[in-house]
Amino acid sequence: MSLVVVSNRLTRGNANEPMTGGLAAALLPIVEQSGAIWVGSSGRVRDGTQKEPFAEIEALGTGALAMLDLPAAHYGGYYEGFANSALWPALHSRADLIRVSQEDYLSYREVNAFMARALLRFRKSDSIFWIQDYHFLALGAELRELGVTRPIGFFLHTPWPAREVIEGVPHHCELVEAMLAYDLIGFQTEDDYENFASYLSSTLGLAVEDGVVTSPHGKTRIAVFPIGIDAEKFARQAARAISHPDVSRLRRSLNGEKLAIGVDRLDYSKGLVNRIKAFDQMWTAHPSLARAVSLLQIATPSRGAIEAYSNLQNELARLVSDVNGRHGEVDWTPIRYLNKGFSQTVLAGLYRTAQVGVVTPLHDGMNLVAKEYVAAQNPADPGVLVLSKFAGAANELDTALLVNPNDIDGMARTIAMALSMPLLERRMRWEAMMAKLQRHSIQHWFTRFVETLRETRGEAETPMQMVAEPPAPPWPLRSVNAR
Ligand code: G6P
Numbered sequence: 001m002s003l004v005v006v007s008n009r010l011t012r013g014n015a016n017e018p019m020t021g022g023l024a025a026a027l028l029p030i031v032e033q034s035g036a037i038w039v040g041s042s043g044r045v046r047d048g049t050q051k052e053p054f055a056e057i058e059a060l061g062t063g064a065l066a067m068l069d070l071p072a073a074h075y076g077g078y079y080e081g082f083a084n085s086a087l088w089p090a091l092h093s094r095a096d097l098i099r100v101s102q103e104d105y106l107s108y109r110e111v112n113a114f115m116a117r118a119l120l121r122f123r124k125s126d127s128i129f130w131i132q133d134y135h136f137l138a139l140g141a142e143l144r145e146l147g148v149t150r151p152i153g154f155f156l157h158t159p160w161p162a163r164e165v166i167e168g169v170p171h172h173c174e175l176v177e178a179m180l181a182y183d184l185i186g187f188q189t190e191d192d193y194e195n196f197a198s199y200l201s202s203t204l205g206l207a208v209e210d211g212v213v214t215s216p217h218g219k220t221r222i223a224v225f226p227i228g229i230d231a232e233k234f235a236r237q238a239a240r241a242i243s244h245p246d247v248s249r250l251r252r253s254l255n256g257e258k259l260a261i262g263v264d265r266l267d268y269s270k271g272l273v274n275r276i277k278a279f280d281q282m283w284t285a286h287p288s289l290a291r292a293v294s295l296l297q298i299a300t301p302s303r304g305a306i307e308a309y310s311n312l313q314n315e316l317a318r319l320v321s322d323v324n325g326r327h328g329e330v331d332w333t334p335i336r337y338l339n340k341g342f343s344q345t346v347l348a349g350l351y352r353t354a355q356v357g358v359v360t361p362l363h364d365g366m367n368l369v370a371k372e373y374v375a376a377q378n379p380a381d382p383g384v385l386v387l388s389k390f391a392g393a394a395n396e397l398d399t400a401l402l403v404n405p406n407d408i409d410g411m412a413r414t415i416a417m418a419l420s421m422p423l424l425e426r427r428m429r430w431e432a433m434m435a436k437l438q439r440h441s442i443q444h445w446f447t448r449f450v451e452t453l454r455e456t457r458g459e460a461e462t463p464m465q466m467v468a469e470p471p472a473p474p475w476p477l478r479s480v481n482a483r
Helices: 022-034 072-091 102-122 139-145 172-179 190-202 231-241 245-254 272-285 307-327 344-353 368-375 408-419 423-439 442-456
Strands: 002-006 037-046 054-060 063-071 127-132 152-155 184-187 212-215 218-224 258-265 293-300 335-338 356-359 384-388 401-403
Touching: 002 022, 002 102, 022 037, 022 054, 022 063, 022 368, 022 442, 037 054, 037 072, 037 102, 063 072, 063 102, 072 102, 102 139, 127 139, 127 442, 139 152, 139 172, 152 442, 172 190, 184 190, 184 442, 190 218, 218 442, 231 344, 231 368, 231 423, 245 258, 245 344, 258 272, 258 344, 258 368, 258 408, 272 293, 272 307, 272 408, 293 344, 307 335, 344 368, 356 368, 356 408, 368 384, 368 423, 384 408, 384 423, 401 408
Parallel strands: 002 037, 002 127, 037 063, 127 152, 152 184, 184 218, 258 293, 258 356, 293 335, 356 384, 384 401
Antiparallel strands: 054 063, 212 218
């Protein structure tokens, strides 16, 4: 079997380069170890004078990366438009932020169709396709249109919202009907599964029986596959990273003061405004914590051409400066606020340095920062995770201090409690979380999804394995014009 993985964003897998978002970090080890080819956007666009999709291909572990230039005429309407101004807010239950036009929708469909044509280049007789995330809801249907009959799975990294919220996207019926061309649809949590199943029955009149729905496309299995991380590898990386120059400089600058850390893309789903307000509230309510603890908030700019994102960036900059102005001293800055990305290596060391990890999204599919923070801790003296109960990760990391990200007072109290938690309790909570991370690794997620996809299509005789040696690639490791 050969596996073709598709996502909008790719990463080249250099541990020293910044990586955007959990999806790229999660897929990297499975492509490296499974021999898959990972196809996605190169981040560049091309105009329509070129007949065939252009792909730059390079090796990645035992697998390969194929970076496609997407069509210039449709890229904006697809990425900033429909994917991130209509679907993303809807999927994160922010119906108030949905901005949609027919033109953007058509561009989204064009890019899905373009990707389907490009994928034919990487198809072999035993290929299975695994499509990732909301950028490509209709890609399975486009592949079927082109005559692809091999198994096609889809995994949604974001939440799936309540029926009335997704119905705020005018094209919801067409899109969900197109999704039913997939053989398997995976969600992060039971809630996402339930919301999707309830949409199918209430809006499309399709019943889900034993996790299977029948539509004009045939049968589709729906199931839950919470995504994990390689906790052992991340732990080793964190232990080494503690001596990285950036991490040592941070430690020296703390002068014995405690550190809380937040690491997020600058996105309204991440609850950053409420988090900053909670720290403000904490320093007001507990003046003894001023100077005793500071917050390092990394907020990596994202999708900046979209108004909701640029507005948020301005709001946060004002808020942080107001809080620092009120609580700061000549030799103490309460919030160190950084608008840039860091490599996984440096992040691992920063997480290990911080006594508290604050991960307080208003809604999040999983949130791998929460898992990475836990994996990075020193087992002898672990930090405390303060986690939103609306992040998918809260289902597994239930011995974190769970908070409601809308309750600013409650968060302020919980962060103060985290800072004074005794070692014994910290260790008990951390050990329970780490044991779960080790059981539900990214490799486990990958194998379960691929096995379920093959079973769904009656192909699961030989178990899927991670390979140590690369298979001979059917594609040349150089730039090609994908046909
Ligand atoms: C989330 C999404 C991913 C996306 C990532 C970064 O994790 O689920 O699909 O790639 O954010 O967002 P960006 O728009 O920068 O690719």
